[in-house]
Amino acid sequence: MGRERQQSHDTGKVDTTCVVFAAGTYFNERPSIPHDAFVVAADGGLDHARALGIRADAVIGDFDSISGPVPEQSGTIRLPEEKDDPDLLSALKVGWVKGARIFHIYGALGGRVDHSIANIQILARLAAHGGIGYLFGDxxxxxxxxxxxxxxxxxxxxxxxxxxxxxxxxxxxxxxxxxxxxxxxxxxxxxxxxxxxxxxxxxxxxxxxxxxxxxxxxxxxxxxxxxxxxxxxxHAFSGNLGALSTAVSAALATPRRSA
Structure with missing residues (x-):
């Protein structure tokens, strides 16, 4: 489906593609995995990857929506439940560090509208740093x-x-x-x-x-x-998606009430 890999107009090199499995709706569409793609499963997206017989190179999330066991592998990254970054953004950061600038993202449309809006905002963040993401759905x-x-x-x-x-x-x-x-x-x-x-x-x-x-x-x-x-x-772009974050910003943190 489309080009499996894309050439960077700025550098002439072929960018690595990262395929990300998110935890949302898949609409009975089978994802296409480009040759030599780096595959990341974001939390419940691991269930979808497993159902399709696809092994993820990396698995990341707080694993609050996964039904099967969390894999014990070197590419497993466990995140806390309370954090600023959504699991999908964390997955893209992992792919970015691996050299990916093209992201094919499944399971990020449909279902909760707030998640869909958030995922579109993440696309804009990718674009601002010279990457490109594609959300596939329905x-x-x-x-x-x-x-x-x-x-x-x-x-x-x-x-x-x-x-x-x-x-x-x-x-x-x-x-x-x-x-x-x-x-x-x-x-x-x-x-x-x-x-x-x-x-x-x-x-x-x-x-x-x-x-x-x-x-x-x-x-x-x-x-x-x-x-x-x-x-x-x-033109050329600079910067990156940032390091993996497990923090809750001070602007979002609220004091817990004592019992």
Whole structure:
């Protein structure tokens, strides 16, 4: 499904892909594991990986939603129940340290809407540091791109012809937004995160499609039939997702009442 590995426009190297199994809904879709991918199971996602006969290279979480035993292996990382970082973000941090900049994430859509929103926010965090993540679920893919573009080939667009592609600004303001090769064209526009301007566009038959942003972060949803796009970025990115955190920030901590 789509490209198994993606080439970095900035460095010319091929980035490692990390496949993450989260604990949410799988919609009877069988995940595709790219060759040489690093596989991480986040908490209850381990149950899904086991059911599919897939062995995770790393397992991480507080294991409050796992039904089977916690594996005794070198790649098992146990986290406390009370912490700032959700299990999915911790899983992505593990993959990032292993060199992954492309993340295929299953079980992160559907179910609890607050989890879905949180997972989309995590996509934006990935994009801000030059990574890219794809959430797969119910025939739809969700991704985020920062200061760059997503290009779909004519063949890919034809597979998704007539299906919806939607574009939202995650940043307060995203500038120089262009949408080409779609039913509704957009050239060098400004999109805001409190204004709906890019919902329910459509792929055209035999027409390559492009979604790009000069400055800002876009969240893009598209049909799984279209396959994964070619990603290019306008500049190099720095920073990382941060170290694994088991702390509760002072802003979130509340004093416990004595009995």
């Amino acid at each position: 025939g739809t893919v969700v991704t985020a791109i920062c200061d760059g573009s997503l290009a779909f080939t004519a063949d890919a667009a034809t597979r998704g012809a007539g299906r919806m592609i939607s574009v939202f600004s995650h940043s307060d303001q995203s500038t120089d937004v262009t949408e080409r090769g779609l039913k509704y064209q957009l050239e060098h526009a400004t999109m805001l995160n409190d204004t709906v301007q890019g919902v329910s566009n459509e792929f055209l038959t035999a027409t390559p499609a492009l979604v790009s942003v000069g400055k800002g972060t876009l969240v893009v949803t598209f049909p799984i039939e279209a396959g994964l796009p070619h990603v290019e970025r306008l």
